[in-house]
Amino acid sequence: MKEIRIHGRGGQGSVTAAELLAVAAFADGKFSQAFPAFGVERRGAPVQAFTRISDTPIRLRSQIYEPDYVIVQDPTLIEVVDVAGGLKEDGMILINSDFDPSKFKLDTKAKVVTVNATKVALDIIGRPIVNTVLLGAFAGATGNIRPESIKEAVKERFPGKVGDRNAEAIQQAYDMMKEANV
Amino acid sequence: MTTKGKLEMEKMVVVEGSYAVAHAVKICRPNVISAYPITPQTHIVEGLSQFIADGEISNCEYINVESEFSALSALVGSSAVGARCYSATTSQGLELMHEVLFNVSGMRLPIVMTVVNRAVSAPINIWNDHQDAISQRDTGWIQLYAEDLQEAADMTAQAFKIAEDKEVLMPAMVCMDGFILSHVYEPVVLLEQELTDEYLPTYEPLNTLDPKKPLSFGALADPNYYTEFRYLQQKAMENSLKKIEDAANEFYDVFGRYYGGLIDEYQTEDADIILMAMGSIVGTIKDTIDNLRQKGVKVGLLKVRAFRPFPAEAIRKAIKDAKVVVVLDKNISLGLNEGALFTETKSCLYNTKNRVPVVGYMIGHGGRDIRMNTIENIISEAQEVMKTGIKLESQFTDVREELL
Numbered sequence: 184m185k186e187i188r189i190h191g192r193g194g195q196g197s198v199t200a201a202e203l204l205a206v207a208a209f210a211d212g213k214f215s216q217a218f219p220a221f222g223v224e225r226r227g228a229p230v231q232a233f234t235r236i237s238d239t240p241i242r243l244r245s246q247i248y249e250p251d252y253v254i255v256q257d258p259t260l261i262e263v264v265d266v267a268g269g270l271k272e273d274g275m276i277l278i279n280s281d282f283d284p285s286k287f288k289l290d291t292k293a294k295v296v297t298v299n300a301t302k303v304a305l306d307i308i309g310r311p312i313v314n315t316v317l318l319g320a321f322a323g324a325t326g327n328i329r330p331e332s333i334k335e336a337v338k339e340r341f342p343g344k345v346g347d348r349n350a351e352a353i354q355q356a357y358d359m360m361k362e363a364n365v
Numbered sequence: 366m367t368t369k370g371k372l373e374m375e376k377m378v379v380v381e382g383s384y385a386v387a388h389a390v391k392i393c394r395p396n397v398i399s400a401y402p403i404t405p406q407t408h409i410v411e412g413l414s415q416f417i418a419d420g421e422i423s424n425c426e427y428i429n430v431e432s433e434f435s436a437l438s439a440l441v442g443s444s445a446v447g448a449r450c451y452s453a454t455t456s457q458g459l460e461l462m463h464e465v466l467f468n469v470s471g472m473r474l475p476i477v478m479t480v481v482n483r484a485v486s487a488p489i490n491i492w493n494d495h496q497d498a499i500s501q502r503d504t505g506w507i508q509l510y511a512e513d514l515q516e517a518a519d520m521t522a523q524a525f526k527i528a529e530d531k532e533v534l535m536p537a538m539v540c541m542d543g544f545i546l547s548h549v550y551e552p553v554v555l556l557e558q559e560l561t562d563e564y565l566p567t568y569e570p571l572n573t574l575d576p577k578k579p580l581s582f583g584a585l586a587d588p589n590y591y592t593e594f595r596y597l598q599q600k601a602m603e604n605s606l607k608k609i610e611d612a613a614n615e616f617y618d619v620f621g622r623y624y625g626g627l628i629d630e631y632q633t634e635d636a637d638i639i640l641m642a643m644g645s646i647v648g649t650i651k652d653t654i655d656n657l658r659q660k661g662v663k664v665g666l667l668k669v670r671a672f673r674p675f676p677a678e679a680i681r682k683a684i685k686d687a688k689v690v691v692v693l694d695k696n697i698s699l700g701l702n703e704g705a706l707f708t709e710t711k712s713c714l715y716n717t718k719n720r721v722p723v724v725g726y727m728i729g730h731g732g733r734d735i736r737m738n739t740i741e742n743i744i745s746e747a748q749e750v751m752k753t754g755i756k757l758e759s760q761f762t763d764v765r766e767e768l769l
Contacts, residue, residue: 202550206379209552215379217550240366242513242648244545246734 184237185327186247186249190266191256194226196314201232203340204318207332208236216241229264236327252325254317255279256300258287267291275320279313296324296365298356307352308345319353323360330357366513366648369623370629377552380543382514384554386453386479387412389518391422391563392556393525399428399439403458404491405543410453433458435478437465439518444474445497445582449525449574455543456483456497463501469536470505470598472582475528476536477521482644482695483543484731492732493543495644499705500767505598507537507605508673509644514553516624518543522556522565523612529568532604540593540623542645544732552699554622564619622768627676629668632658632685636665638747639687641680643663643669645736646728649691653740664744669706677713689750690723691743697727698718703759722750725759733763
């Protein structure tokens with residue numbers, strides 16, 4: 184079973200990203216589970232969302248404390264939230280940033296990867312909404328999920344032009360990660 | 366998760382728990398829905414009002430009201446004229462319904478209500494435990510507890526079938542854990558209309574309010590008559606014991622999914638230690654059991670699906686060979702320091718020859734997360750009980766001493 188924790192701020196679509204990841208993983212033939220951190224969500228406040236992906240049905244209902252992967256939508260969170268907390272040593276943390284991974288002094292032995300998702304989102308979607316872009320980067324960086332499945336999940340949730348542009352952004356982020364060979 | 370039959374992945378879609386339940390309600394063809402939104406039940410009633418607005422539920426009225434008290438009161442009248450009625454609530458909303466709950470049951474109205482279990486105030490807390498539903502234990506409602514989304518959806522159809530059975534005619538609560546189930550996304554087979562129509566026949570009430578054939582519901586019963594009403598309600602609850610089993614078996618025949626009837630058992634056959642629990646904690650316990658079984662710990666689970674009627678006979682049978690029984694409760698009777706399932710499990714053993722030690726843990730109050738290592742600790746304490754007997758009969762779990 185792979186466990187993923189997504190950090191964001193209220194309004195950035197962290198919960199939606201966790202759900203879309205679950206939908207995409209299921210389309211890939213895996214079992215999946217997505218849930219928010221059950222907080223009292225407010226716009227701008229730090230939020231977390233979780234996804235589990237497994238080859239067998241998922242029964243576990245606790246929150247995720249030792250994730251295999253962490254996705255950080257907003258790098259300013261790193262100063263206020265222990266985003267790498269519990270992250271497995273052989274895991275990976277994916278941060279939305281144009282800085283080099285070495286710039287982040289995180290208390291983890293896991294691999295740190297950055298992607299400028301904000302730029303991709305602004306270039307293609309026209310708005311700095313990075314949740315779907317980061318899912319594309321996640322697929323590229325981990326190989327755990329097919330980008331087509333993510334694109335389909337996003338297009339189903341956001342039909343029409345919005346979905347199409349998101350799909351394009353997802354593909355670009357996926358390709359960037361593949362080219363960077365992270 | 367179904368414990369018999371196979372998983373039909375090709376039929377599954379990934380949806381939110383609240384949607385799975387709202388969809389199940391729609392497929393059960395209700396005639397009247399009345400509810401007042403309250404976290405974490407809100408997504409269910411939003412989903413249902415959307416279905417109504419989109420014309421997806423024919424012959425159904427959604428009555429907007431100003432409180433939970435009114436929501437259930439509106440259904441009293443609706444059910445009395447023969448409508449299939451549904452509501453959903455949680456926590457303070459359910460407590461506000463308290464008076465009406467007795468009326469529904471006393472008038473023998475088979476209303477089905479989803480209770481999205483949440484802690485009660487004060488202090489205000491929107492997260493999950495079972496105090497809300499457990500506090501309505503004696504109102505004469507059948508109470509069923511779901512382990513996961515599929516069971517919560519499927520249990521909705523089962524609940525209508527049980528409640529509306531002419532030998533039962535008692536209201537039923539389908540309890541699902543707030544947030545942990547209501548707000549989770551996972552793969553579910555949404556109830557199919559054709560199969561559900563086959564499983565759940567149209568509601569045919571025994572008595573209805575009808576101006577052409579006047580009669581009274583809930584009229585005065587003086588001391589000469591009241592006892593018999595209560596006696597018959599109890600008999601109806603007893604009848605529902607078998608009907609709950611039947612509803613589960615028939616559901617399996619039609620849909621191919623099964624979660625147990627009154628109870629379900631997991632790895633209990635050779636178990637020295639048997640845990641008992643209700644609701645979503647069951648999934649976490651099953652994973653913990655699998656881990657410990659690999660280390661040779663003989664531990665199993667008795668999942669309680671029906672808390673009312675209380676399945677005393679099924680429980681006695683399931684734990685007859687256990688060396689220690691551990692009951693986990695997401696509630697407390699303040700002043701007794703025990704959870705309800707624990708108290709009642711002990712009670713159902715007292716006049717038998719089975720002297721198995723029974724210990725209780727109150728856990729997960731107000732949404733305190735329940736981790737596998739907490740369950741493991743409880744099981745290792747149960748191993749001590751096996752060796753040395755009971756030291757502490759009932760206790761809180763995970764109390765943060767530094768805050769006291």
